[in-house]
Amino acid sequence: MTTSGQEESKMRKVIVAMQVTLDGFIEGPNGELDWAMEEDEETWKDHFELMRSVDTVLLGRVMYPAYEQYWLAAPTNPSSTKNEIEYARLADKMQKIVFSKTLEKVEWKTTRIVKDHIAEEILRMKQQPGKDMVLLGGAERAAHVEADKRKDISVRESLTSLRQGIGRLTEKEYEKSIHVQSGITRRLL
Amino acid sequence: MRKVFMFNLVSLDGYFEGPNRDISWHNVTSGSGMDAEFNEYAVEMLSDLDTLIFGRVTYELMASYWPTPDAMKNDPIVAEKMNTLSKIVFSKTLDKIEWHNTRLAKADIEEEILKMKQQPGKDVAILGSGSIVSLFAQRGLIDEYRIMVNPVVLGSGNPMFKGIKDRLNLKLLKTRTFRNGNVLLYYEPTK
Numbered sequence: 001m002t003t004s005g006q007e008e009s010k011m012r013k014v015i016v017a018m019q020v021t022l023d024g025f026i027e028g029p030n031g032e033l034d035w036a037m038e039e040d041e042e043t044w045k046d047h048f049e050l051m052r053s054v055d056t057v058l059l060g061r062v063m064y065p066a067y068e069q070y071w072l073a074a075p076t077n078p079s080s081t082k083n084e085i086e087y088a089r090l091a092d093k094m095q096k097i098v099f100s101k102t103l104e105k106v107e108w109k110t111t112r113i114v115k116d117h118i119a120e121e122i123l124r125m126k127q128q129p130g131k132d133m134v135l136l137g138g139a140e141r142a143a144h145v146e147a148d149k150r151k152d153i154s155v156r157e158s159l160t161s162l163r164q165g166i167g168r169l170t171e172k173e174y175e176k177s178i179h180v181q182s183g184i185t186r187r188l189l
Numbered sequence: 190m191r192k193v194f195m196f197n198l199v200s201l202d203g204y205f206e207g208p209n210r211d212i213s214w215h216n217v218t219s220g221s222g223m224d225a226e227f228n229e230y231a232v233e234m235l236s237d238l239d240t241l242i243f244g245r246v247t248y249e250l251m252a253s254y255w256p257t258p259d260a261m262k263n264d265p266i267v268a269e270k271m272n273t274l275s276k277i278v279f280s281k282t283l284d285k286i287e288w289h290n291t292r293l294a295k296a297d298i299e300e301e302i303l304k305m306k307q308q309p310g311k312d313v314a315i316l317g318s319g320s321i322v323s324l325f326a327q328r329g330l331i332d333e334y335r336i337m338v339n340p341v342v343l344g345s346g347n348p349m350f351k352g353i354k355d356r357l358n359l360k361l362l363k364t365r366t367f368r369n370g371n372v373l374l375y376y377e378p379t380k
Contacts, residue, residue, distance in 0.1 A: 022336065022359065022376070023350045024203030035356070 013132040014058070014122065017050060044083040051090040056125065056133035061100035063136065068108050097125075190306050193242075194333035195315040195322050196234065197349060198371075201338060204346035205319045210246070211346070216339040216371050223264055226367050234335075235270040239311040245280035247317035252288040277301075279321055302330045323352045333377050334359065340370040 019036050020026055027033055037043065059067060074080045074088035096111040099118050106113060114121050125133065198215050199205050206212050217227045243251065254260050255271040276291040279298055286293050294301050302325070305313060315321055315331070325331050336349070350357075359376035366372050 022203070022374075023348060023353075024201075028356075 055131040058135040064098040207346040244318035244321040
């Protein structure tokens with residue numbers, strides 16, 4: 001996205017970033033994500049390019065807690081890679097918006113909760129000056145958990161429950177599943 | 190051995206036809222005729238093969254257009270190829286075939302394809318024919334997938350690969366971006 005492009009279009013764009021299968025699915029019938037590509041330098045380069053072209057990240061409730069937990073801790077986590085630390089730095093600077101009717105509070109100072117009137121809120125943000133916004137959705141996060149999932153089956157299970165959180169778990173169970181994951185939950189991006 | 194490949198146009202959300210078999214979204218025309226770059230690709234693709242495979246629905250669509258004077262006037266090169274190439278239709282219900290050089294196959298599909306692969310010749314292409322593609326893909330009969338993603342989201346319709354039960358892992362061979370926004374993906378099944 002070039003500066004001149006933004007000037008021409010006037011309004012900020014909302015970009016959806018996700019990984020899908022060739023037949024258009026974001027996860028398997030049981031929440032499988034193991035098909036997503038593992039990350040390499042080229043993929044990271046692409047993430048960084050995207051993150052530098054935006055100033056706002058839009059997230060849903062299911063994804064947010066793990067995203068916050070992981071990336072907030074990444075800069076001081078001794079097992080973080082160079083790329084992860086760079087991503088965490090970019091994510092930290094970013095305005096993050098989480099859409100949730102139930103989430104009460106967040107740890108990340110640069111995150112704001114939007115409870116309702118989502119469409120109006122997005123429209124309002126689009127009219128404000130700024131860079132583009134990215135909606136991280138579907139299996140975009142899958143790539144980032146893939147490597148770890150192969151190592152630890154419990155991560156796969158907790159991820160499945162995480163992803164089914166909206167439909168199957170009560171809010172309490174959901175919070176618990178997030179908590180259980182600490183230490184093993186890896187990157188959710 | 191000859192290769193059996195499929196070619197189909199799909200929407201970004203993976204449908205090969207919209208509700209009521211709608212294919213008006215196919216991004217292959219320009220003005221009143223065929224998009225020049227697509228046409229060039231079609232000619233090139235058809236030159237590499239000697240046999241076309243269809244299911245009944247695609248067959249009926251194609252057979253109602255390519256032999257007509259309109260087709261021969263608007264798309265003379267493609268029409269000539271479509272009309273002269275050897276064609277096989279897989280259908281249990283069709284009983285009459287009128288298109289030139291077309292054979293109706295009612296026998297076991299798998300056997301038919303395997304036999305064809307053993308014979309000398311150029312490549313074999315399945316055009317359109319979503320249900321045949323799913324069936325063949327599931328049985329491992331397709332050597333290459335050429336999927337042209339059109340820049341449109343339909344939201345509903347008939348999904349490509351509908352009914353496939355076992356995961357099909359693919360290796361990307363190459364991609365080609367067309368000026369009109371279509372992206373052609375070439376895959377082969379991983380061994």
